[in-house]
Amino acid sequence: MAQKPSIPKGTRDFNPVETARRNYIFDTIRDVFALYGYRPIETPAMENLSTLMGKYGEEGDKLLFKILNSGDWMRGIDPAAVAEGNYVANTAKISEKGLRYDLTVPFARFVVQHRNDLQLPFKRSQIQPVWRADRPQKGRYREFYQCDADVVGSDSLLNEVELLQMIDAVFSRLGIRVCIKLNNRKVLAGIAELIGAPDKIVDITVAIDKLDKIGLEAVNAELVERGLTQEAVDALQPILAIDGSLDERLASLEKLLAGSETGLLGVRELRFVTSATSELGLKAVLDLDVSLARGLNYYTGTIIEVKALDVAIGSITGGGRYDNLTGVFGMPGLSGVGISFGADRIYDVLNALDLYPKETEVASTVIFLNLGEKEALASMKAVKELRDKGIKCELYPDAAKMKKQMAYADALKVPYVAIIGGSELEAGTVTLKNMADGTQKQVSVSDLAEAVL
Secondary structure, three states, rough: OOOOOOOOOOOOOOOOHHHHHHHHHHHHHHHHHHHHHEEEOOOEEEEHHHHOOOOEEEEEEEEHOOOOOOOOOOOOOHHHHHHHOHHHHHHHHHHHEEEEEOOOHHHHHHHHHHHOOOOOOOOEEEEEEEEEEOOOOHHHHHHEEEEEEEOOOOOOOHHHHHHHHHHHHHHHOOOEEEEEEEEEEHHHHHHHHOOOOHHHHHHHHHOOOOOOHHOOHHHHHHHHHHOOOOOHHHHHHHHOOOOOOOOHHHHHHHHOOOOOHHHHHHHHHHHHHHHHHHHOOOOOEEOOOOOOOOOOOOOOOOOEEEEEEOOOOOEEEEEEEOHHHHHHOOOOOEEEEEEEEEEEHHHHOOOOOOOOOHHHHOOOEEOOOOHHHHHHHHHHHHHHHHOOOOOOOOOOOOOOOHHHHHHHHOOOOEEEEOOOOOOHHHHHHEEEEEEEOEEEEEEHHHHHHHHHO
């Protein structure tokens, strides 16, 4: 017997119901993006590795899926490096391309490549899959969709405020209660200055970003492993222990960072963003988290992360400001800020809370039974008339037993079954059965659309 086929770990198939549910998420996010004036783009699934490498930090680079060169991909390999186990030295020789890790770096490349065709500020939206060579676990996949919105060419903090409003709008429409956590990379830089380790900003942010996952003791141990002195680690503790309301945390942070001009600028930016967002009104919980770093080197200002309040799962949305990102592609000085919705995790949250509207699972509003050649032709005419009016409907393709056709309609959760038999042909009517309560009635074909709406 042939071996049953399978798919790679960290990937998933989606059946029609699951796909409809996912499309509900995509459509909801897409509608909010359009409402705020963000214009859709698409980029290739693969990028040149030179575009991707070095943009996500050391850990991010390890998670890039690399694509072997076509043809004689072993040409140019250094046998000595292979014998020594130094495969990194050969990577660039055998792989020039990789699958995109996120949508932000490809977007930065897009902006630089097409800069003469763009009107700045440029507001972009993008919904496409990304790939990461991560260890699969609950809520973490190797192939997943991101739904991004970014604006480049503007330094205004009003962009951050608008993005937070968009986050709130999406999750309000989906019915998910969330907490939006904020921080600022300037605050993190100020912290590094305060503890006397400004050159260790990347090490500090990578470590403290894991605080929720591994705990304070493990974070402190990692900081020491990354080269921080015990005195620096001790000086960091009061900052990580800040508590109280949002305003109280900002006030405490301002006092602790009084000696850092960069840190105080970050606090001022946080004050503006949180104050303006609260003034506009927010259904989500807004919180400050000084340990929030997201581990990505390109953030330079505001950092955003969203957690579901009713389901234990990782971040379902994240983002921030990345003023210097396009500089690595030869276009310095272009400011950018954006967010990314994790559609796959949002899908898991909606499944756990059973928040999908019932209509997302309904493929057709009406199914016509097939009772023979003449009856099927008449049904096809009725089907066309309903479809012309925008009503989803279909005809069972085979003249099978009625019990089988009814079971098919019931399995698809179709609200109505329409029957055109011999008597209906003579009378010019349709027997319409309501599958929810079992009642049925005779209606004319011309009145059928009104009867099922």
